[in-house]
Amino acid sequence: MIKAEIPFCPTCTYSKATRKTWKGKVLSKPLKETEYPGQCVSVDSFELATARFTAQIKGVLTKKRYRLGTIYVAHFSDLSYAFLQENETSKETLKGKLAFEQYARELGVEIEHYHADNGRFMDNAFINHVK
Numbered sequence: 564m565i566k567a568e569i570p571f572c573p574t575c576t577y578s579k580a581t582r583k584t585w586k587g588k589v590l591s592k593p594l595k596e597t598e599y600p601g602q603c604v605s606v607d608s609f610e611l612a613t614a615r616f617t618a619q620i621k622g623v624l625t626k627k628r629y630r631l632g633t634i635y636v637a638h639f640s641d642l643s644y645a646f647l648q649e650n651e652t653s654k655e656t657l658k659g660k661l662a663f664e665q666y667a668r669e670l671g672v673e674i675e676h677y678h679a680d681n682g683r684f685m686d687n688a689f690i691n692h693v694k
Contacts (some may be wrong), residue, residue, distance in 0.1 A: 603666065610631050615630075
């Protein structure tokens with residue numbers, strides 16, 4: 564009896580593939596445990612692949628575009644809030660922080676702690692404003 568190697572079939576290999584964790588990491592990590600609303604909020608920034616128009620109802624048309632944004636996620640309730648920005652300045656980031664805090668206050672929540680990575684959130688302006 565002659566033994567022959569079975570030829571490689573990319574389609575068969577692809578159909579047998581399954582998603583596995585990378586180096587033992589969990590695919591979905593739970594947020595930090597909190598006991599009440601406003602105790603901890605995660606913050607991160609993102610960049611849009613293509614610039615979007617700035618919202619405008621009336622007046623002279625503008626060429627302003629949203630390119631960036633900041634997203635806030637409350638750990639207690641998983642409430643998400645996104646703030647679109649025209650540029651990557653500390654001033655725009657602080658506008659988003661103030662808008663989120665105003666929104667939280669309207670819901671009766673005071674924010675106690677922000678959990679953020681480095682980047683724009685390590686600027687002195689943001690840190691001093693949080694203090």
